[in-house]
Amino acid sequence: MRLSGTSYAVLSVLDALGPATPYDLKQALEVSVQNFWPIPHTTAYAEPERLAKAGLLSVEQEPSGRRRKLYALTDEGRTALRDWASGTKLSPPQVRDEGVLKIFAGADPQPILEDRLRWHTHKLAELEGYLEAVTGKPEMASVRASLLVGVGYEKLIVDALASYVRSAQTATAAPTDQSLAGSAGSGKLRRRS
Amino acid sequence: MRLSGTSYAVLSVLDALGPATPYDLKQALEVSVQNFWPIPHTTAYAEPERLAKAGLLSVEQEPSGRRRKLYALTDEGRTALRDWASGTKLSPPQVRDEGVLKIFAGADPQPILEDRLRWHTHKLAELEGYLEAVTGKPEMASVRASLLVGVGYEKLIVDALASYVRSAQTATAAPTDQSLAGSAGSGKLRRRS
DNA sequence: TCCAACACCATCCGATGCGGACTATACTGC
DNA sequence: GCAGTATAGTCCGCATCGGATGGTGTTGGA
Incomplete structure (x- = not known):
């Protein structure tokens, strides 16, 4: 099974939080990991399931009320997390603006x-x-x-x-000439010949 | 039809480039937009097709050789691009590190x-x-x-x-205590009670 | 001249990302 | 014990994503 950055994000939060329901997880993600690793809210429900299937998390049902699921790191999960964190490989950072x-x-x-x-x-x-x-x-x-x-x-x-x-310098002000057509130069961004 | 940031990224590059094949588009994206708006390589093929279907791009077949498709902005496409660029709504910036x-x-x-x-x-x-x-x-x-x-x-x-x-200050050095369990405080990131 | 090897170009596929819309459950005040 | 609100969770459909693979043209060497 393939673990993504998102998988480790979930493991990390669970590690910091202790046993938690998907909703707890979602709340915690929103105020921490979200800021440098975007995660959609549905992932807080889907990912723990996947991780549990892989044996990295244990599941336990709440005995009463909503009978929600409580996820917790297994030893295997903790090991996977430590291994990843101490590894030197880093995917390149991304900005989306x-x-x-x-x-x-x-x-x-x-x-x-x-x-x-x-x-x-x-x-x-x-x-x-x-x-x-x-x-x-x-x-x-x-x-x-x-x-x-x-x-x-x-x-x-x-x-x-x-x-x-x-x-408010003018050096980087908006271009007055919006017709970007016409360049035939040798730059990296160039038109077809 | 719903236009995403990626759609506008494609329109922008096509606007700067003039008529281009998907491959041209891919090359141009890689040295420009990629740096602030990640786009997978397959999108350079899929997105123009969608945009053409919506009437924002015109398609033309190369007459010889590979008979590749040449995409170009239509007037409608140019209008859509300008409207979006001059609008004030901005989705929040994201970092993934x-x-x-x-x-x-x-x-x-x-x-x-x-x-x-x-x-x-x-x-x-x-x-x-x-x-x-x-x-x-x-x-x-x-x-x-x-x-x-x-x-x-x-x-x-x-x-x-x-x-x-x-x-290399020690103030932000790695935590020596990795056992993060045990916190029961009132912080935003807290364990279940 | 012809073929092998390589670079260029394009598409397919399965998995996951993603978020809007919706449903369900619990709590709170009256 | 009911209405209204906050909390909690699910569903669905489409977009994203990248690995893998398959074509197509080009180049250089025998």
């Missing part, structure tokens, strides 16, 4: 970057909130470490965007 | 950040190469603008990582 796509398509960068500044400012505050919630908990050290990376990253972006937006 | 995921899982941050420093350094050089290839081409202004954003972004990351790696 519709704003840059619009700039590529010819939109005026200014309002887009201003929008992004607002967004990243909010995100920074959000992450700082999470960070505060795990201070003084040595057992959450790795969660804290990832949050520190996240906060550092957002600070970087916010500072850069803020200084750009403030000075 | 297995390195941070590993740090979250308890891995030692140091080697991961060093790996990332190398990766971003290469990426920065790559983007600067693309940038050079479009200098002095006013019809490529928007491509250049997006590259400037990309270069600025990578520079930011490289600088930050470099200074971090150099000083």
Whole structure:
């Protein structure tokens, strides 16, 4: 069976959380892993099932009420997680940003970057909130470490965007000529000959 | 018919490129849009077909040889592209980074950040190469603008990582206690009661 | 001249990602 | 014990994704 980054994300959260229902898992994902590894909400239900089938998680039914399933790491699951985390192979990081796509398509960068500044400012505050919630908990050290990376990253972006937006340089302003046709140069991005 | 960010990515590249085969499209995507909006190679074949069916692209068969298909923007396609680019709605930016995921899982941050420093350094050089290839081409202004954003972004990351790696602080070092179990606090990331 | 080898180009397939819409269950105040 | 709301979970259909494979043209060497 093939384990994806998403599989390890689920294992990690379960490791930090202890036995949890899919819903617990979903909540925890939303305030942690989501920030650097997007996961759709349905995965919080589908993935544990797959992992349990592979023997990496144990399942236990709640005895009363909703009789929800409680998933927990097995020893095998813990081993798989540690092996992956200590391995040196890293898939390349990805960014997906519709704003840059619009700039590529010819939109005026200014309002887009201003929008992004607002967004990243909010995100920074959000992450700082999470960070505060795990201070003084040595057992959450790795969660804290990832949050520190996240906060550092957002600070970087916010500072850069803020200084750009403030000075609103014309050097990177929107192109006045939107007819991109006509290039026949030797660049990497070139028209057919 | 529903247009995704990927649809607009294809339209944008076709707009910059002029009439192109799926393969041309794939090549162009790889050195431009890929850097801020990941697209699998098969999409370069599947998406134009969908867009053509929706009337946003025209199709023309090569008369000789492989008789490949040449796709080009229709007026309708150009309008759709402009409308989207000038609209103010932006989906939130996403980052997907297995390195941070590993740090979250308890891995030692140091080697991961060093790996990332190398990766971003290469990426920065790559983007600067693309940038050079479009200098002095006013019809490529928007491509250049997006590259400037990309270069600025990578520079930011490289600088930050470099200074971090150099000083290798212990404040964010790997957690020595990996047994994350036991937390029963009131943080956002908490165990079941 | 012809063939082998390679580079280029394209499609297929199964698995997973993805999110909207919907359903079901529990809690809360009255 | 009921209405309304918050919580919890499922379903469905389509898009994404990448590995694998299969064609097609080109090049160079005997």
